[in-house]
Amino acid sequence: MEMKKLTLLLALLAAALSISCSDAAIRTQLTRADAGRGLTRHQLLRRMARRSKARAARLLSATGSSSPATASAVPGMNQPLDTEYVVSFAIGTPPQPVQATLDTGSDLIWTQCQPCPSCFDQTLPYYDPSLSSTSAVLPCNSSACQQLPISSCGAHSLGTNTCVYTYSYGDKSITNGLLDADTFTFHGDAAVPGLSFGCGLFNNGVYSANTTGTGIAGFGRGALSLPSQLKVDNFSYCFTDITSSTPSPVLLGLPANLYGGATAAVQTTSLIQSSDNPTFYYLSLKSITVGSTRLAVPESAFALANNGSGGTIIDSGTSVSLLPPLVYGQLHDAFVSQVKLPVTSDEPLCFAVSSAAAGKKQEVPKLVLQFEGATLDLPRENYVYEMEQGGQSSMCIAVMSSGGDMSIIGNYQQQNLHVLYDLAGNKLSFVPADCDKV
Ligand SMILES: *[C@@H]1O[C@H](CO)[C@@H](O)[C@H](O)[C@H]1NC(C)=O
Ligand SMILES: *[C@@H]1O[C@H](CO)[C@@H](O)[C@H](O)[C@H]1NC(C)=O
Numbered sequence: 001m002e003m004k005k006l007t008l009l010l011a012l013l014a015a016a017l018s019i020s021c022s023d024a025a026i027r028t029q030l031t032r033a034d035a036g037r038g039l040t041r042h043q044l045l046r047r048m049a050r051r052s053k054a055r056a057a058r059l060l061s062a063t064g065s066s067s068p069a070t071a072s073a074v075p076g077m078n079q080p081l082d083t084e085y086v087v088s089f090a091i092g093t094p095p096q097p098v099q100a101t102l103d104t105g106s107d108l109i110w111t112q113c114q115p116c117p118s119c120f121d122q123t124l125p126y127y128d129p130s131l132s133s134t135s136a137v138l139p140c141n142s143s144a145c146q147q148l149p150i151s152s153c154g155a156h157s158l159g160t161n162t163c164v165y166t167y168s169y170g171d172k173s174i175t176n177g178l179l180d181a182d183t184f185t186f187h188g189d190a191a192v193p194g195l196s197f198g199c200g201l202f203n204n205g206v207y208s209a210n211t212t213g214t215g216i217a218g219f220g221r222g223a224l225s226l227p228s229q230l231k232v233d234n235f236s237y238c239f240t241d242i243t244s245s246t247p248s249p250v251l252l253g254l255p256a257n258l259y260g261g262a263t264a265a266v267q268t269t270s271l272i273q274s275s276d277n278p279t280f281y282y283l284s285l286k287s288i289t290v291g292s293t294r295l296a297v298p299e300s301a302f303a304l305a306n307n308g309s310g311g312t313i314i315d316s317g318t319s320v321s322l323l324p325p326l327v328y329g330q331l332h333d334a335f336v337s338q339v340k341l342p343v344t345s346d347e348p349l350c351f352a353v354s355s356a357a358a359g360k361k362q363e364v365p366k367l368v369l370q371f372e373g374a375t376l377d378l379p380r381e382n383y384v385y386e387m388e389q390g391g392q393s394s395m396c397i398a399v400m401s402s403g404g405d406m407s408i409i410g411n412y413q414q415q416n417l418h419v420l421y422d423l424a425g426n427k428l429s430f431v432p433a434d435c436d437k438v
């Protein structure tokens with residue numbers, strides 16, 4: 001009895017200590033970049049496909065595994081790249097709202113910043129550091145500045161010791177400005193002082209004009225990302241349906257109850273780190289099955305090579321999943337041989353649906369991704385979409401070729417899943433969920 005009490009007391013004490021010296025616990029909301037812009041479902045899906053391609057070019061060139069020719073051969077590359085899920089928070093004292101794309105494929109947090117000599121249009125006012133009593137420009141010998149892949153000591157009205165950053169993406173998008181620190185305020189008034197972020201003065205490339213987004217929130221594994229700076233052990237998100245306007249939750253350093261409600265078992269697989277590309281969350285994908293066909297590709301087609309090329313990452317900033325061309329070819333052929341409908345396009349793969357059958361859900365083989373220790377058995381709505389164009393109904397498969405040797409699990413395939421990144425334990429877990437109830 002006494003012993004039990006003591007144990008309980010110690011446990012409570014430990015819990016209290018770990019709460020008091022910890023680390024932010026934050027719950028906030030995501031909205032889709034296209035939400036509320038009056039786009040039809042067809043327009044939404046078109047934009048999504050385009051963005052995924054642009055994104056692939058960017059990620060592949062970040063790993064050096066794509067030739068420039070591959071990147072420039074991607075169709076629609078000059079189109080806006082605004083990825084899907086935007087996280088809302090505020091910077092400064094008093095707080096100024098920003099909305100940044102949640103991006104597990106990069107680290108830097110940045111937002112467009114006054115005086116903004118070269119910025120794209122955004123719906124919110126530009127963040128203005130001169131209106132914040134807690135804003136600070138970081139010196140170039142600060143540890144945050146040293147973490148940047150490219151930085152310099154700039155001459156600035158605030159002194160010559162100013163950290164000037166340049167952060168570029170493989171699709172030639174670039175943000176350039178000063179590395180600042182300020183207080184961030186999240187949904188529910190959780191305020192965290194002294195977070196480093198890019199005050200983006202020159203932002204050029206395939207960012208979207210008049211988007212709800214004002215920048216990018218890097219959620220990668222590097223030191224400058226939001227989870228790293230908040231020193232959380234884990235984060236999780238649950239993307240509501242891509243065409244719904246219901247906000248999605250994102251939790252940082254909070255107990256994510258993956259076991260509540262859902263009857264399906266929680267699936268867990270290892271997160272793999274690469275010193276060549278320390279930002280990315282690599283997974284060990286073993287095989288892909290389309291209906292009765294297991295694609296005849298060796299595991300090495302999905303694996304991270306010793307030289308840092310290849311591999312499979314999970315990425316919140318890509319919408320449609322992307323596979324190496326050879327694997328995509330096999331997936332294409334497996335669907336074609338099992339779906340008894342005429343093919344209208346090879347990438348994305350679409351089938352004609354007769355007008356008599358339009359509106360009815362066509363039979364489609366199951367798509368299953370087998371990871372080390374975990375199975376992602378995709379529900380139909382996570383890889384099939386129907387559309388109407390010029391009086392023709394089609395049914396399409398939301399997977400495309402990456403044009404390189406990398407595989408990317410995009411957010412289309414993560415809809416209605418609660419996905420937990422356990423950074424302390426190097427594990428990724430997911431479970432089907434009603435995201436508006438998480
Ligand atoms: C940065 O440089 C300044 C002077 O140039 C110096 O006073 C300061 O201690 C340095 N800070 C760090 C973190 O090295
Ligand atoms: C953005 O919106 C503003 C105001 O509605 C408009 O003047 C501007 O042309 C738009 N820019 C683009 C690129 O659509």
Ligand SMILES: *[C@@H]1O[C@H](CO)[C@@H](O)[C@H](O)[C@H]1NC(C)=O
Binds near residue numbers: 253254256422
């Ligand atoms: C996530 O981290 C928080 C804070 O460290 C912890 O309380 C919680 O149990 C973790 N959740 C999971 C699912 O690991």
Ligand SMILES: *[C@@H]1O[C@H](CO)[C@@H](O)[C@H](O)[C@H]1NC(C)=O
Binds near residue numbers: 305
């Ligand atoms: C990296 O390794 C892979 C597989 O071993 C090989 O196919 C590729 O050519 C290598 N790439 C470079 C740039 O050395």
